[in-house]
Amino acid sequence: MRVTVLGVAASAPAVEPSCYSRLTNEWFCLDYVSDRREEILDAASEHLLITVLAVGLGVVIAVPLALLARRLPRLESTVLGLSTGLYTVPSIALFPLLVPFTGLTMTTVVIGLALYALTVLVRAFLEGLRAVPAEVRESARGLGYGAGRMLVRIELPLALPVVMAGLRVATVSTVALTTVGSLVSHGGLGNLIRDGVTTNFRAELLTAAVLCVVIAFALDALIVVAQRLLTPWTRVGGAH
Amino acid sequence: MRVLRDAWDHLLAASSWTGEGGMLELLGQQLLLTATALLLALLVGLPVALGLGHLGRGGFLAVNVSNVGRAVPTFALLALLVTLDWPGTDSFGPYGRAGIATLLALTLFALPPIITNGYVAVREVPGDVTEAATGMGMTGAQRFWRVELPLALPLVLSGVRLALVQVWATATIAALVAGPGLGRVITDGFYRSQYGQGIAGAVVVALVALVLELLAATLQRLVARDRRDPVATVSTGHHPAG
Structure with a gap:
């Protein structure tokens, strides 16, 4: 696809100064971003x-x-x-190990990454609880809370700050x-x-590369905001 | 499931291990890369982390370096280094093609866990202990070597362990940008649709990673025996490596 773009640029020189062509190869290039907007999006x-x-x-x-x-200590250590x-296990080795089961699909990448997220999240949940x-x-318990209600109303809200840190x-x-994931052609x-x-x-x-970092920090900020909204009590003088 | 049999055959065939570009040579290359990068990161990171911790300064930097290290994709940094005019893809001695770029990326990604854990380790030495040391007339240097460092050691070591895992993972990813190491077996296999070979390479990479982690854990346990419980503090900087 690029070949055609370069071809156009070469056959019609100086019409539009572009920062990417057969002759220039600049790091920062807004023309690239606007020309390839769809591909990037x-x-x-x-x-x-x-x-x-x-x-x-x-x-x-x-x-x-x-x-x-939490209920079964032996399961916890396992x-x-x-x-x-x-x-x-490095991700680039984990994806190939999943390929025999899920093929060269986005599912492979999602499952592999979910497994990694899982390792962080389980720890965070256990630590938070x-x-x-x-x-x-x-x-x-004295107020008459059963196990289920205690978990939802008391334990999970109090565990939230640690859980959210893990989620970040x-x-x-x-x-x-x-x-x-680009190894299996689904790497965003x-x-x-x-x-x-x-x-x-x-x-x-x-x-x-820059977009990756921007997405990472944007999602991180989003979780921080969500946490603020979900745990209003942590801000009321209780921060320290 | 034919790919699994292909992978098995590839693992059992002597020809895939020996000779030029065989898995043994690539394994040696990647181990050399890992050891060198870890050593470089220790030489740079430990003095910085322990010094800042001892002085009680630069905490913001020491803690945030991990957040930045997590957000920058190892693959992106490797790709950038290889595409730059320097270091580029030039061969570098026994480290092979793109050797300098790979070493640089590996060292950079080993630094965050070493710096963060080292800093936190020294800062977490209880205040009354350091106060007692000062009260006994110890100088700053004496306090550091005789009190802070021994107490900080378990957490410092768990940082080194995290760094080792990170370096091994990044070294494997180097193959995505035509770098050296075992990752070549994986990427070559996938790019040439020889999935059995790719999976065989992944098995070797994963197994060596587990062996390295077990060795590091054993070493940590030996050194840190009878000290603070390292398991309780190991979660600092724990995140998937790459």
Whole structure:
């Protein structure tokens, strides 16, 4: 596709000064961004979709797993041991191991990244629940709270700050890791980075890299705002 | 499931291990890269982290370096370094193609866990302990070497362990930008539709990662025995490596 664009640029020189062509290869290039707007938007939305699905899937599995692990101490050490082992495996080795089962699809990337998010989230949930003071639990029990109501009304809200910290770590690292999905051609902005590096196209490479970081920090800020809204009590003089 | 049999065959065939570009050579290359980068990061990161922790300064930097390290994709940084005029893809001694770029990226990504954990480790030494040391007439240097460093060691070591995992992962990703190391087996396999080979490479990378992690954990346990419980503090900077 680029070949045709370059062809046009070469056959009609000086019509429009462009910062990418056969002769110039600049890092910052707004022409590139406007010319390839659709391609960039597609990649960015795939990137976002993969991240959101992976972290969402991670949360959906992490909550029941953490609750189970809390009940069964032996399961807890197994879960923590497995998650340490899993986070040791590089993503570029994990995706190929999933390929025999899910093929060269976005599912492979989402499942792989969800597994990584899971390792962070289960720990965060367990730590958060453990941070709930015993006397708070006791007074809730004294007030007649059953296990289910206590979990939803007392424990989860109090665990939220630690859980949200884990969610931030999981989300930001998932955004970064999504790029590796370009190994199976579903890496969101990672596909542009890979194309940029194989064709030595600097504007494409830098734009995609910067967008990755921007998405990571934007999602991070979004979670911080959500946390502020969900835990108003932490701001009322209780910050320190 | 034919790919799984292909992968198995590739793992069992002697020809995939030996010879030029065989998995043994690439494994050695990647281990060398990992060791060198970790050593460089320790030489740069430890003095900075421990010094800042001892002085009680620069906490904002020391803690945020991890957040930045997490947000920057290892793949993107590797790609940038390779595409720059320097270091580019030039071969560098035993480190192979794009050796300098890879070493640089590996070292940079090993720094955050080392710096953050090192800083937090020294800062978390209880205030009354350091006060007692000062009260006993210890100088700043004596306090650092005899009190703060020994107490900080378990958490410093868990930072080094996280860095090791990070470096191994980044070294594998280097292959996505035509760098050296075992990742080549994976990327070559996938780009040439020889998925069995790619999966075989992934198995080797994953197994070596687990072995390295186990070795580091054992070493940490040996060094930190009878000290503070390292498990309670290991979560600092824990995040998927790359």
